[in-house]
Amino acid sequence: MYCRNLREMINLNPIQRGGIIPKETKKVIYEFWDGYSICDFCQGKLDEIEHPNIKHFLEEVAEWLNIDFVRVTHGAREGKFAVMHAICKEGDYVILDSNAHYTSYVSAERAKLNIAKVGYEEKYPTYKINLDDYKKVIDELEDKNKNIGLILLTHVDGNYGNLNDAKKVGKIAREKGIPFLLNCAYSVGRMPVDAKKLKADFIVASGHKSMAASGPIGILGFREEFYDKIAKPSQNFPKKEIEFLGCTSRGLPIITLMSSFPYVKERVKKWNEEIKKTRYVVEELEKVGFKQLGIKPKEHDLILFETPVLDDIAKKDKRRGYFFYDELKKRGIGGIKPGVTKEIKMSVYGLEWEQVKYVINSIKEILLQF
Amino acid sequence: MYCRNLREMINLNPIQRGGIIPKETKKVIYEFWDGYSICDFCQGKLDEIEHPNIKHFLEEVAEWLNIDFVRVTHGAREGKFAVMHAICKEGDYVILDSNAHYTSYVSAERAKLNIAKVGYEEKYPTYKINLDDYKKVIDELEDKNKNIGLILLTHVDGNYGNLNDAKKVGKIAREKGIPFLLNCAYSVGRMPVDAKKLKADFIVASGHKSMAASGPIGILGFREEFYDKIAKPSQNFPKKEIEFLGCTSRGLPIITLMSSFPYVKERVKKWNEEIKKTRYVVEELEKVGFKQLGIKPKEHDLILFETPVLDDIAKKDKRRGYFFYDELKKRGIGGIKPGVTKEIKMSVYGLEWEQVKYVINSIKEILLQF
Numbered sequence: 001m002y003c004r005n006l007r008e009m010i011n012l013n014p015i016q017r018g019g020i021i022p023k024e025t026k027k028v029i030y031e032f033w034d035g036y037s038i039c040d041f042c043q044g045k046l047d048e049i050e051h052p053n054i055k056h057f058l059e060e061v062a063e064w065l066n067i068d069f070v071r072v073t074h075g076a077r078e079g080k081f082a083v084m085h086a087i088c089k090e091g092d093y094v095i096l097d098s099n100a101h102y103t104s105y106v107s108a109e110r111a112k113l114n115i116a117k118v119g120y121e122e123k124y125p126t127y128k129i130n131l132d133d134y135k136k137v138i139d140e141l142e143d144k145n146k147n148i149g150l151i152l153l154t155h156v157d158g159n160y161g162n163l164n165d166a167k168k169v170g171k172i173a174r175e176k177g178i179p180f181l182l183n184c185a186y187s188v189g190r191m192p193v194d195a196k197k198l199k200a201d202f203i204v205a206s207g208h209k210s211m212a213a214s215g216p217i218g219i220l221g222f223r224e225e226f227y228d229k230i231a232k233p234s235q236n237f238p239k240k241e242i243e244f245l246g247c248t249s250r251g252l253p254i255i256t257l258m259s260s261f262p263y264v265k266e267r268v269k270k271w272n273e274e275i276k277k278t279r280y281v282v283e284e285l286e287k288v289g290f291k292q293l294g295i296k297p298k299e300h301d302l303i304l305f306e307t308p309v310l311d312d313i314a315k316k317d318k319r320r321g322y323f324f325y326d327e328l329k330k331r332g333i334g335g336i337k338p339g340v341t342k343e344i345k346m347s348v349y350g351l352e353w354e355q356v357k358y359v360i361n362s363i364k365e366i367l368l369q370f
Numbered sequence: 371m372y373c374r375n376l377r378e379m380i381n382l383n384p385i386q387r388g389g390i391i392p393k394e395t396k397k398v399i400y401e402f403w404d405g406y407s408i409c410d411f412c413q414g415k416l417d418e419i420e421h422p423n424i425k426h427f428l429e430e431v432a433e434w435l436n437i438d439f440v441r442v443t444h445g446a447r448e449g450k451f452a453v454m455h456a457i458c459k460e461g462d463y464v465i466l467d468s469n470a471h472y473t474s475y476v477s478a479e480r481a482k483l484n485i486a487k488v489g490y491e492e493k494y495p496t497y498k499i500n501l502d503d504y505k506k507v508i509d510e511l512e513d514k515n516k517n518i519g520l521i522l523l524t525h526v527d528g529n530y531g532n533l534n535d536a537k538k539v540g541k542i543a544r545e546k547g548i549p550f551l552l553n554c555a556y557s558v559g560r561m562p563v564d565a566k567k568l569k570a571d572f573i574v575a576s577g578h579k580s581m582a583a584s585g586p587i588g589i590l591g592f593r594e595e596f597y598d599k600i601a602k603p604s605q606n607f608p609k610k611e612i613e614f615l616g617c618t619s620r621g622l623p624i625i626t627l628m629s630s631f632p633y634v635k636e637r638v639k640k641w642n643e644e645i646k647k648t649r650y651v652v653e654e655l656e657k658v659g660f661k662q663l664g665i666k667p668k669e670h671d672l673i674l675f676e677t678p679v680l681d682d683i684a685k686k687d688k689r690r691g692y693f694f695y696d697e698l699k700k701r702g703i704g705g706i707k708p709g710v711t712k713e714i715k716m717s718v719y720g721l722e723w724e725q726v727k728y729v730i731n732s733i734k735e736i737l738l739q740f
Binding site for chain 2: 013015016018019020021026029033034035036037039040041074075077078081085102103105106107109110206207208209212213214215216234235236237240242243245246248249250251252253256334335338
């Protein structure tokens with residue numbers, strides 16, 4: 001009932017490749033898997049626990065992201081909601097990009113905010129966001145006397161894996177004096193991110209998506225200017241911060257995030273190699289009829305392919321759309337959505353070159369069969 | 371750095387005794403410890419995933435708690451905030467008991483609500499809440515034309531382990547037409563709880579505190595009457611519920627909660643035996659100078675002792691208050707707050723009778739040394 005059978009497979013699901021935990025972390029799990037296991041020596045504040053050393057870890061993360069403060073959340077979405085809830089007023093506008101994750105919308109809805117969208121420079125096939133339009137959308141809202149509470153940009157989106165030039169939006173936001181949140185669910189933990197350089201006031205990151213952690217867990221980084229609002233203490237319990245309901249990730253996930261952190265810092269340094277692998281996959285699979293959507297050449301490991309060649313086979317094969325999932329599974333490859341053949345999403349992040357080649361050859365072999 | 375060394379110890383910390391995971395659950399962890407491991411076959415809604423069968427599990431939990439609907443949260447506090455945020459208006463009053471957990475206050479603060487407190491029938495030594503006073507506090511607020519958004523009762527509190535007669539408050543709430551939330555962080559998963567019988571509109575429970583799960587994870591149960599507010603879908607993404615930001619516990623914790631559930635259902639049936647153990651501990655330790663605070667006889671496993679006898683020793687021993695922690699540790703017993711000797715909090719929940727006797731004898735032995 002509970003067996004996933006993916007343990008020995010090559011998993012190509014982009015949402016999962018950045019969350020695979022290293023051996024060192026697996027060992028630590030045995031010590032901390034009981035509920036409330038991190039609270040043995042707590043003095044009342046999660047981010048100040050020294051055994052295990054959460055305090056030191058968070059200082060390290062803040063330094064690594066080059067941002068003033070860091071808190072632990074249950075994930076990127078919980079970080080986005082916390083920021084919106086803490087710094088915006090009901091009815092304020094949040095400006096976000098058209099590739100924003102659904103949780104950016106839902107967070108804004110939960111915080112009772114209005115949404116204004118920044119569109120594309122081009123839709124098909126690159127779906128590139130027109131970053132200059134942030135200025136235009138701000139001006140339009142200001143002309144209508146609307147209050148803008150937050151500017152949100154998806155650093156790398158989960159559909160096309162497009163990397164946005166965050167600094168451009170950061171500059172616009174800083175000039176206009178509007179707080180700027182960068183959603184780094186697909187970037188922090190995979191590639192280098194420097195909050196100060198990108199002029200981000202807030203960074204949200206995802207442990208289970210991109211920081212090799214067992215979720216749900218995330219990071220919220222913020223600038224000192226916003227400390228009083230984000231870290232506001234409870235009137236009744238001054239050690240407890242309101243937006244985090246006192247403590248957030250009070251258990252195993254924070255341990256896995258901490259324990260994977262040295263591994264994550266190292267892998268981020270090899271980002272160029274990951275891009276090479278990704279571009280190689282695109283190059284090879286475009287030879288056999290796949291077409292990469294999103295910005296070219298790839299600047300992130302998440303690849304969306306348009307795959308008419310798979311769709312043609314699905315029309316003939318008795319397994320219909322499931323043939324591809326099925327044939328990959330036979331070859332020990334998983335993580336491609338079952339039944340879908342018009343478009344496929346994949347990533348080879350963190351795989352060895354040998355595995356990358358095996359994946360490419362397997363796909364070519366499957367296509368040759370038909 | 372990360373080793374807890376508590377694995378082979380008898381842990382007496384009441385906050386941890388209900389969250390120790392069984393063997394069956396440990397095995398399942400190996401399959402699901404990577405980030406987003408439960409999302410392989412998701413169709414867009416966490417509580418409808420059938421592989422692993424979260425859908426069926428949640429239906430079982432709803433039946434077990436005798437409540438109409440159930441959702442997964444990150445913990446009891448997140449459940450309380452979700453309810454307050456969804457059904458109350460800014461400035462509304464929440465009425466809560468004087469033994470309420472700090473997160474009940476912080477949740478109310480985060481939801482921008484006012485707080486009114488129900489006091490004690492007696493303070494020292496029982497700290498028994500005057501449940502009839504809920505009526506009085508309601509009347510007083512109504513007389514002042516204040517809007518009451520929610521009535522909250524802590525089923526069993528974390529200081530004295532006092533069990534409240536929730537039905538009494540449930541009746542008052544139903545008569546007055548005010549929604550009633552029962553905080554079951556210390557009850558659901560340890561002892562039988564029937565939401566309909568107790569007239570609770572909302573139940574929050576904690577996986578890591580009392581349901582043998584690896585946290586953070588909780589359960590929110592609610593009556594059909596409140597479905598539209600609690601489970602309100604996003605305008606932009608109709609499959610995603612706003613108060614849960616789409617999906618809450620997207621990883622390992624939900625797997626451990628599910629996998630421990632058969633074990634939890636069984637242990638709840640043995641609640642009477644747990645009460646026997648608890649009362650035996652009180653009886654034996656009161657013979658040597660401990661004094662149980664809270665309602666007598668015990669109706670819950672969490673025991674708070676006033677321990678002047680330990681305090682006297684601390685004044686003489688060179689280890690000061692740490693002697694007790696130290697002496698227990700030598701005997702393989704942990705979970706008593708280091709350095710504290712005026713009062714100690716403990717629980718023998720889930721221990722074998724032999725272990726219970728070992729704990730009692732160890733404490734007696736320590737006292738005899740001085």
